[in-house]
Amino acid sequence: MIEDLLRRLMPQVLGALVRRYGHFDSAEDAVQEALLAAATRWRTDGIPDRPQSWLIQVASRRLTDLLRSEQARRRREDVVASRVLPQDRSSPPAAAAAHGLDDADDTLIARAPARTTEHGELVPLREQDRTLWKAESIRRGMALLARALPRGPVGPYQLQAAIAAVHAQAPSEAATDWGRIVALYRLLLRMAPSPIARLNHAVAMAMAEAPATGLALLDALDDSRLARDHRLHPARAHLLEMSGDAMAAREAYAQAARYATNLRHVRYLTARTRRLDT
Secondary structure, eight states: HHHHHHHHHHHHHHHHHHHHHHOOOHHHHHHHHHHHHHHHHHHHHHHSSHHHHHHHHHHHHHHHHHHHHHHHHHHHHHHHHHHOOOOOSSSSSOOOOOOTTTOOOGGGGGGGGGGGGGOBBOOOOOOOOOOOOOOOHHHHHHHHHHHHSSSSSSSHHHHHHHHHHHHHSSSSSTTHHHHHHHHHHHHHHHHSSSSHHHHHHHHHHHHTTTHHHHHHHHTOOGGGGGGTTTTTHHHHHHHHHHTHHHHHHHHHHHHHHHHHOOOOOOHHHHHHHHHHHH
């Protein structure tokens, strides 16, 4: 009897909460918790005189708690972001957005002079001569980032720009603050999860901790969109090479070359494969 009554009242209670508060998903969770409370309490105390009002009251309290908890979580994330975002305004930052092992993104125009050799061959980020980067363009990018950060909650684009800024502040790959980059990617994955963000987070973890850590995260990326993506296999190859597994690294570079569609990338990956042959 109680279960039948709750099933009849559930749409009415949910509709009342959504009309009053919005937030359909949170309202649905709150109503479910109110129904569970009713199923327990009403068996002991009996069905109240106005069961629908009872459910709306309990669900409203729970929804208020959920919304407050969500606001508190967002405030905590903003505090964490403010602590891990780049603070040194005098260092050369990046106007670019995301980091990739093959350094192929357009958005990386501030790093353009170091991205290819005089013969037009690709130079990955970790091997670039950072003194060739366009320092003035990078400084302008940091100025834009510094003005954008205080304006409301931190969002995905600000986090991506901050990640690039951390890269550009470092004089070399070894001197990069990988712990800060890991923290930024974790925030990005909460706000805007994507296969590429998870891929880049795995690489950052490898650099911050150990290649095996990153490889384990790459192995856990069970996403069909990445299966033939030209960024996954070079990342795996690089981490395998870092870990000392030259044979597996060679195969990963060769596979990456087969999937690559850009001629520069194909030449670079083929050269890495041949280097491991020797």
